[in-house]
Amino acid sequence: MSEEGARRRKGIVHIQHEYCKKCSICVNFCPVKNLEIQEQKLVELGRCIACKMCQRYCPDIAIEIEEIDAKTVTTGEPGHSNGG
Ligand code: SF4
Ligand code: SF4
Numbered sequence: 001m002s003e004e005g006a007r008r009r010k011g012i013v014h015i016q017h018e019y020c021k022k023c024s025i026c027v028n029f030c031p032v033k034n035l036e037i038q039e040q041k042l043v044e045l046g047r048c049i050a051c052k053m054c055q056r057y058c059p060d061i062a063i064e065i066e067e068i069d070a071k072t073v074t075t076g077e078p079g080h081s082n083g084g
Pocket of ligand 2: 020021023042058
């Protein structure tokens with residue numbers, strides 16, 4: 001298992017707290033344990049790989065994943081930009 005690959009953030013998690021009933025379904029489905037319920041609130045820990053399992057299984061459509069485009073991510077590598 002490559003832990004480094006799993007740690008690279010690929011998605012931004014948008015949580016609609018007014019719809020989320022803290023059922024923990026998404027917490028259990030997330031393969032990288034990016035989601036957690038802390039103090040009665042769903043939080044994300046910044047290592048989403050954008051698999052969208054949470055979005056697919058949330059019964060209340062309270063969570064949405066925004067995929068991070070490769071060119072949006074800052075890699076710190078100069079001289080490599082346009083991808084088309
Ligand atoms: S899309 Fe959802 S389930 Fe997948 S890694 Fe991101 S937070 Fe976890
Ligand atoms: S599955 Fe949906 S309602 Fe349940 S904790 Fe996750 S975001 Fe909230």
